[in-house]
Amino acid sequence: MLIGYARVSKFEQNLDLKTDAFKNIGIEKNFVDQVSGVESEIAHLNELLSFIRKGDTLTVWRLDRLDGT
Numbered sequence: 001m002l003i004g005y006a007r008v009s010k011f012e013q014n015l016d017l018k019t020d021a022f023k024n025i026g027i028e029k030n031f032v033d034q035v036s037g038v039e040s041e042i043a044h045l046n047e048l049l050s051f052i053r054k055g056d057t058l059t060v061w062r063l064d065r066l067d068g069t
Contacts, residue, residue: 005061027059
C-alpha cells in the first residue's frame with residue numbers, strides 16, 4: 001500500500017499542496033497532523049506507525065516531519 005504522511009507546525013499553514021501531491025502520485029492512505037512544534041504527541045504519526053506493514057511504501061513530504069518535533 002502507498003501511504004503518505006504530512007505535518008505542518010502552525011495551524012494557519014495549509015496541507016492542500018501536500019495532500020494534492022500525494023493524490024497525484026497515487027497515495028492510497030494519508031496521515032496528516034497540524035500541530036505546533038511544542039506538542040510532544042503527534043497523534044496521526046503514532047497511528048501511522050501502528051498502521052504501516054511490511055511491504056508498504058511510505059512517502060513523506062519532508063523527512064524531518066517524521067521526528068515528531
